[in-house]
Amino acid sequence: MSNPTNSGEPLVRVDGVEKVFHRGAEEIHILAQLHLEVPAGEFLALMGPSGSGKSTLLNLIGGLDRPTKGTVTIAGERVDQLSDRQLAAWRARHIGFVFQLYNLMPVLTAERNVELPLLLTHLSRAERKKHVETALAMVGLSHRAKHFPRTLSGGEQQRVGIARGIVTDPTLLLCDEPTGDLDRKAGDEILNLLQALNREHGKTIIMVTHDPHASARASRTVYLNKGQLSNVPVA
Amino acid sequence: MAGLLNWFAQIAAITRFGLMSIPQRRGAVAATVFGIAGVVAVLVGVLSIAAGFRRAMAASGAADSVIVLRSGSDSEMVSGFGREETRVIADTPGVARNAQGPLASAELFVIINLAKRSTGTDANVPLRGVEAAALPVRDNVKFTDGRMFTWGRNEVVVGAGAAHEFAGLEVGSTIKVGRESWPVVGIFSAGGGIAESEIWSDAKVLQAAYNRGDSFQSVYARLNSAGAFQEFKDALTSNPRLNVKVVRQSDYYAEQSQTITRLITTLGVLIAGLMAVGAVFGALNTMYSAVAARTREIATLRALGFGGGAVVVALMIESLVLALMGGAVGAVAAYVAFDNFRAATMNWQSFSQVTFAFAVTPQLLVQGVVWATVIGLLGGLLPAIRAARLPIAAALREL
Ligand SMILES: Nc1ncnc2c1ncn2[C@@H]1O[C@H](COP(=O)(O)OP(=O)(O)OP(=O)(O)O)[C@@H](O)[C@H]1O
Ligand SMILES: [Mg+2]
Numbered sequence: 242m243s244n245p246t247n248s249g250e251p252l253v254r255v256d257g258v259e260k261v262f263h264r265g266a267e268e269i270h271i272l273a274q275l276h277l278e279v280p281a282g283e284f285l286a287l288m289g290p291s292g293s294g295k296s297t298l299l300n301l302i303g304g305l306d307r308p309t310k311g312t313v314t315i316a317g318e319r320v321d322q323l324s325d326r327q328l329a330a331w332r333a334r335h336i337g338f339v340f341q342l343y344n345l346m347p348v349l350t351a352e353r354n355v356e357l358p359l360l361l362t363h364l365s366r367a368e369r370k371k372h373v374e375t376a377l378a379m380v381g382l383s384h385r386a387k388h389f390p391r392t393l394s395g396g397e398q399q400r401v402g403i404a405r406g407i408v409t410d411p412t413l414l415l416c417d418e419p420t421g422d423l424d425r426k427a428g429d430e431i432l433n434l435l436q437a438l439n440r441e442h443g444k445t446i447i448m449v450t451h452d453p454h455a456s457a458r459a460s461r462t463v464y465l466n467k468g469q470l471s472n473v474p475v476a
Numbered sequence: 477m478a479g480l481l482n483w484f485a486q487i488a489a490i491t492r493f494g495l496m497s498i499p500q501r502r503g504a505v506a507a508t509v510f511g512i513a514g515v516v517a518v519l520v521g522v523l524s525i526a527a528g529f530r531r532a533m534a535a536s537g538a539a540d541s542v543i544v545l546r547s548g549s550d551s552e553m554v555s556g557f558g559r560e561e562t563r564v565i566a567d568t569p570g571v572a573r574n575a576q577g578p579l580a581s582a583e584l585f586v587i588i589n590l591a592k593r594s595t596g597t598d599a600n601v602p603l604r605g606v607e608a609a610a611l612p613v614r615d616n617v618k619f620t621d622g623r624m625f626t627w628g629r630n631e632v633v634v635g636a637g638a639a640h641e642f643a644g645l646e647v648g649s650t651i652k653v654g655r656e657s658w659p660v661v662g663i664f665s666a667g668g669g670i671a672e673s674e675i676w677s678d679a680k681v682l683q684a685a686y687n688r689g690d691s692f693q694s695v696y697a698r699l700n701s702a703g704a705f706q707e708f709k710d711a712l713t714s715n716p717r718l719n720v721k722v723v724r725q726s727d728y729y730a731e732q733s734q735t736i737t738r739l740i741t742t743l744g745v746l747i748a749g750l751m752a753v754g755a756v757f758g759a760l761n762t763m764y765s766a767v768a769a770r771t772r773e774i775a776t777l778r779a780l781g782f783g784g785g786a787v788v789v790a791l792m793i794e795s796l797v798l799a800l801m802g803g804a805v806g807a808v809a810a811y812v813a814f815d816n817f818r819a820a821t822m823n824w825q826s827f828s829q830v831t832f833a834f835a836v837t838p839q840l841l842v843q844g845v846v847w848a849t850v851i852g853l854l855g856g857l858l859p860a861i862r863a864a865r866l867p868i869a870a871a872l873r874e875l
Binding site: 296297300303305306325326329330331332333334336338340344346348349357358360361362363405 | 481482485486489492493496497772773776777778779780781782783784867868869872873
């Protein structure tokens with residue numbers, strides 16, 4: 242893995258990106274000549290009106306989709322040029338995802354859910370177990386390891402989701418409205434957790450959110466509107 | 477190497493989710509499993525009829541036994557010999573002998589009507605007149621009840637298959653032959669062969685009862701060895717006094733069974749084939765809904781870095797597991813229901829009933845499992861490919 246800090250190069254560089262979706266004959270232009278740089282160690286909040294393309298941008302950075310135009314460079318690697326197969330392996334190594342609806346596997350216990358991304362590594366069973374324990378401890382859910390998702394509260398499920406997101410120690414943690422489905426108290430706990438991961442463990446985090454309360458926890462906030470990013474909210 | 481292990485781990489994990497989620501989809505899954513079970517049961521069941529028939533026919537002919545017919549006849553029905561000709565045949569070199577003389581039995585063959593036990597309707601039963609050598613020629617004849625008929629008397633013995641299939645063929649009962657009633661004095665088995673479907677009497681007595689004069693239809697003979705066939709055949713065909721056709725018993729019965737086994741096999745494959753088409757659509761449907769129900773799960777796994785190939789393989793395995801479960805159920809059902817099931821059918825060459833037992837052979841079970849496998853693979857392929865091709869970002873948007 243290239244060291245993102247030694248060249249002065251930002252960890253994430255999105256350059257001249259456009260994204261066009263096709264709905265039937267209709268072309269939907271979402272992002273237009275978009276630029277974004279995220280230095281390593283930043284906790285970035287991404288805000289903007291619904292439908293502005295926040296999730297789309299996050300997916301491009303996370304290698305779930307490719308831009309119609311422009312480049313996406315993560316830790317020195319041109320992600321937009323990777324094949325589907327390469328992208329899957331790249332995501333496994335570099336990206337941790339946290340979803341609004343947690344996306345846990347209902348048939349697996351918390352610890353088995355957290356273990357999932359580790360199945361894509363060369364780690365032995367014992368090593369995986371250790372990593373899972375560490376990740377669950379970091380989110381404060383060691384005592385719930387053997388529980389199934391349906392027996393956990395929303396906040397607890399999201400903490401399992403975060404543990405799954407960080408268990409491989411990814412280069413980048415991407416969260417799409419991680420508190421969007423939680424009440425204020427549970428949401429705060431999640432935000433505390435993300436903040437701690439950023440401050441104490443140096444995790445680079447990009448978080449999409451609608452909630453000013455959430456973005457206030459980030460080290461920087463950018464606003465997406467009409468396909469462009471700005472540092473101030475648009476009226 | 478690590479990459480391969482990693483790939484297997486991915487497949488194992490995805491397969492596990494699929495199998496673990498079966499209880500939530502048990503209705504559709506059960507329908508698929510039983511659909512495939514039905515195909516396999518029908519296939520194996522119907523083909524076991526052909527296998528059983530073929531086995532019965534094969535058991536009828538030893539390699540060192542021959543049947544001599546008049547040249548140009550395909551079956552005993554249309555063949556005919558005079559007494560003198562049968563003597564010449566019996567004395568031909570190559571025929572085995574014992575203290576009583578050559579092991580050659582001149583025989584004739586009539587058809588009588590008897591009521592089937594199952595339906596009560598009449599069906600044709602062969603009544604064969606034999607000579608004393610008939611028993612050593614067919615060395616597998618054993619009496620399971622009663623005794624052999626007395627030579628020169630109006631008595632009959634009945635093959636076990638015929639006794640099972642037709643009413644009134646117990647020892648002590650009588651059958652109508654022409655205007656007379658002849659007592660049944662014994663029941664015999666013949667290694668499951670075609671003789672078990674017949675009724676036997678003394679050839680001379682039968683000739684008299686049917687006004688056949690001193691004529692026969694065939695000569696059954698046992699040779700010194702299977703290798704003596706050519707010598708025997710050459711001697712007969714080069715004899716200017718004779719105009720005969722010589723066939724090994726095994727070939728004769730194999731040929732007789734061919735028409736019907738081919739018919740049954742074709743029919744069985746056709747019916748099972750149609751059902752299989754339905755089962756493939758059932759499996760397709762089940763797997764498509766399995767994929768649809770798990771779109772978000774699959775998309776999540778793909779987002780975490782699980783490969784598309786692993787998704788395809790895992791879903792194919794899931795489909796295959798369901799199909800093999802169905803195959804196993806079907807095979808067991810066919811075995812329990814059909815193996816050794818006794819039946820009778822028309823032998824189209826002799827226009828009389830042949831009784832035999834269905835045979836669910838290991839080959840048929842393997843064939844059933846192969847069908848199930850193919851159904852599972854066909855039913856799983858398209859849904860699996862669809863699952864792997866899901867655009868991840870779009871699939872994650874779906875709730
Ligand atoms: N795969 C797709 N095909 C077609 N249109 C799409 C696709 N993905 C996104 N869109 C459209 O692109 C636009 C931006 O979607 P996106 O999900 O990125 O918005 P968002 O800012 O995350 O919105 P929200 O705050 O509601 O989550 C929307 O109009 C959406 O309908
Ligand atoms: Mg969104």
